[in-house]
């Protein structure tokens with residue numbers, strides 16, 4: 001292996017292949033942080049985002065509409081094997097393959113390609129992305145990391161065509177991979193155990209910057225049976241309020257950005273030490289931005305004080321992790337909230353000034369053996385309380401406590417291929433599956 005002077009690294013955010021996908025504030029934060037970790041050492045980083053909604057060839061759209069959210073460009077493609085029964089179109093979401101090839105050909109040959117992955121069932125998009133990179137740069141090693149690589153490493157090694165699958169977080173393995181594949185050796189400029197020492201993600205590499213993903217903490221103290229957070233982030237780590245405020249100020253001043261998206265697994269736990277000081281500091285400094293929490297916040301963390309602080313600090317889109325209104329039978333899945341706590345939280349939010357359309361409660365739909373219409377009661381309950389129900393279609397995740405039940409309940413062979421775990425196919429419902437009931441449920445939620 002040649003030893004590079006200062007290597008040139010290409011980082012790539014791959015396509016999504018799915019029945020539906022939409023940019024609900026989804027940025028490859030891990031990959032863009034990797035870019036910053038490399039740039040701290042003067043390493044040249046090029047970036048191609050296959051999901052770029054603002055690619056020079058893409059139809060023009062308003063970046064600020066809906067606080068930065070919006071549709072991806074899409075191209076219809078054949079459904080994966082085994083999912084032909086699903087009465088929906090299947091698409092590649094993101095830029096056209098020929099734009100991707102042109103962008104690759106415009107680059108100098110990189111010494112190493114780092115590619116990320118998100119949903120496990122999006123791996124066909126990763127395969128296609130790697131295939132094209134390989135055809136343009138056959139000599140360059142390709143390393144795959146990210147959520148799919150970590151949750152399904154064996155599958156990824158067999159199917160994705162990468163030279164190496166990194167099944168751990170980049171803050172632990174990035175620099176040894178760099179050494180292994182380029183011979184270039186540096187000592188990390190941050191301490192993996194101290195979040196404040198991490199560089200900000202290289203959002204400047206995006207062609208258009210319209211919102212900022214923000215991580216104020218890692219990990220979650222709960223062990224919900226359906227969630228992989230514990231596996232991905234076993235240790236709870238908090239940033240200091242000063243470092244969070246500094247980052248918000250940086251993006252606001254340098255790029256004029258107003259929409260900040262909290263990527264935390266659990267922003268509202270340990271509120272006294274974490275969320276409250278952050279919110280108070282935002283208010284004290286007079287920063288005027290909007291915050292959105294598409295990852296639900298913890299309902300027990302919402303009291304009169306936190307509700308008022310969030311409202312004053314500019315929280316605009318709030319999602320609550322309710323999951324079910326069947327409070328008597330939820331112990332099997334989680335122990336997050338009681339009926340009383342939920343009602344109290346909603347009251348506090350209302351009194352603080354939040355409006356019905358700003359506050360949504362996620363409800364899990366399609367859990368193993370859950371009848372589709374079992375969610376109806378939860379939908380009515382949330383509506384009656386005066387906030388918005390939002391369906392969170394259940395995605396079975398390997399290594400979680402609910403996985404064996406999901407496998408047993410599914411009409412697909414979930415163990416054979418992650419593509420079957422796509423929440424759009426409601427994988428944990430047995431045959432015969434009634435798509436009409438699903439449409440009726442969707443109509444009830446939006447009515």
Ligand code: B12
Pocket residue numbers: 021022024025026027028029030031033114115116117118119120121143144145146147148150151166168169170171173174177215219226227228229232233263264265294295392393394395396397421423
């Ligand atoms: C933020 C988040 C989102 C964001 C978007 C995130 C994004 N990147 O686009 C939003 C809120 C939009 C979202 C939505 C959903 N999400 Co989500 N989300 C997360 C969350 C909480 C954090 C992800 C994150 O950004 N972490 C921070 C960054 C820094 O980490 P990272 O990108 O993973 O990178 C690290 C490593 O993976 C690695 N790495 C990454 N890339 C690379 C590349 C290389 C080469 C290397 C070496 C390393 C490496 O190093 C990085 C640093 O450690 C995770 C849970 C978790 N704790 O990971 C769930 C998670 C990924 N989401 C999940 C789910 C189910 C969903 C939804 C389907 C929920 C629903 N039912 O609607 C939706 C669908 C998304 C869609 N259709 O667009 C599941 C994934 C399930 C699966 N089968 O894969 C997770 C694991 C949560 C869970 N339930 O267990 N999500």
